[in-house]
Amino acid sequence: MSVSSRVSDAVDRATDEVVRLSRAIHAEPETAYQEHRAAARVSGLLAAQGFVVESGVGGLDTAFTARFGDGPLTVGLCAEYDALPGIGHACGHNIIAAASVGAALALREVAAALGITVLVIGTPAEEQGGGKIQLLRAGVFDEVSMAMLVHPAPDDVSAPRPLALLDLAVRFTGRESHSALAPHLGINAADALTVAEVAIGLGRQHFEPGQLAHGIVTNGGTVPNVVPADTGAQYNLRAPDMESLGRLRDRVLACFEGAAVATGTTHEVVAEPAYAELAHDPFLVSAYRAVAADLGRHLAPVEVERTMPTGSTDMGNVSRVVPSLHPSIAIDAGGAVNHQPEFAAACVGPSADRAVVHGALALARTAVAAATDDETRQRLIDHGSSRVTGPSTVEI
Known part of the structure; x- marks a missing residue:
């Protein structure tokens, strides 16, 4: 059986579990640095599936890492799970966490064959506080060769352009x-x-x-x-x-x-620490576009993507240090957009569940593409071993 087939089969087997995870996180929203139940759910599921979990990494109670394999190419899958005050999961971080877990379970099946380490990083406080920035400073991303997540939105976009942000x-x-x-x-x-x-x-x-x-x-x-x-x-x-x-x-x-x-x-x-603008790795974007199209997702044309409005994310700071991918995956929100109550309601249900499954499969297959392209694989490994950390904040 091919690697791609093994990955697809693994996502199929994990579907019920990751959908339940998404819905459970959505049902009990927790705000920045208070995501105790969500972090426990995500890390507990991974531990039960054979991942080695370390909790409280980077000095953050609700951060963790979950590791499987020992290959030289470390695939980092970021799991966000914080909600917004008052309107809950109106940015769909329950979907982000569940899709990253699904991708990790799929890559676990082929980790030895691909020579990769699968590393899920539980990253709190994306909406406010910049949890990833603190984890970067603490060295949690030091070994990561490539970092990925998939974010729900009204449209499928392979390379959105989140803005730099400063909270005063x-x-x-x-x-x-x-x-x-x-x-x-x-x-x-x-x-x-x-x-x-x-x-x-x-x-x-x-x-x-x-x-x-x-x-x-x-x-x-x-x-x-x-x-x-x-x-x-x-x-x-x-x-x-x-x-x-x-x-x-x-x-x-x-x-x-x-x-x-x-x-x-x-x-x-x-x-607060400033969020940097997001820089996507071109190979990862290209691979993701191909996979998403194969799954029947309708992505915006590249020239349109460059002009689409967007928000901000602390994943931008990660992307200044680690080759990264942060695509948007569409859910049917009836015309609502992120940070509206109607979008929160849309982050559970058939469309949201499909986004979890498609997101997991797209991330996993993108990682397979990177791991099996000799030039890209070596570039990512070399980048990690010779990494120079760039500026991550605007200082006041």
Whole structure:
């Protein structure tokens, strides 16, 4: 029996188990760094299937690795499983985790024949916090020759282009006073927040192409008859690449500073590690396109993919260090898009289950293609042994 046939048979045998996994994760959504049940489900299933599991890797309680085989080409399959506050699995990370597990179970069957190590990496906090960035810094990806996952979306896209992202939290501090009796004795931190938001809004006209800023007020004061002395906001800044993101950061920080000066408040800014733009490995993209088409997936033309809107992911930081693949796989969401409640509802059901199975098979067959192409195989092995870590964050 050929390697491809063995992989397909293995996915068939694992279908019921990985679909149950996807649905179980979806039924109990957990947010960033709190994914204890999901991590236990994923790692427990792999342990039961003969993988060697190490929990709490990289200093993160809900991260793990699960290993099978000892070949020189290490295929890294990233399992995301965090949900969004309030709307659950509206980005379909249950599908990501289950598809990566399915691919791992399939590759387990041919690991010896291909001379590969199969490594599932449980990566928490993709939606906020950048779990993969912390795992990168801790060396969890050091041995990985190629890193992959498949992400649910409204469309099949072989090489989406997630943007670089920086998360900023700003706090303005003033002085309380009675809003009617002695407003002149107060320093209004809410005014500072208003000035900052207006400045950013006006500045959008002059943003560079592809730059975005979107934020929420996290604290606007307490009661209207007290001059607010403490306010805050959280902003996501996005740009096509890290360099453009750095310039946008400087513009927005100037808005915060100007608002503080204008209102007599003080301010402080806290930044999360920045997500880099995503860079796909051309061979892996080409192999995935061929497999997905063979499975009957309808992928957008390459020239259309380059113009399609997208979000951001900490997989971008991985892709700056490890040859990577992060395609989108379509589910029937009735016109809904990621991060909508309707999309969360669509991440269980026949279409979502099919995405799990097709995603597992597509990732596994893409890994087979890389492992059996002599030039690509050696390139990936050599890249891992001579890896130079690139910048992964924009520093504040």
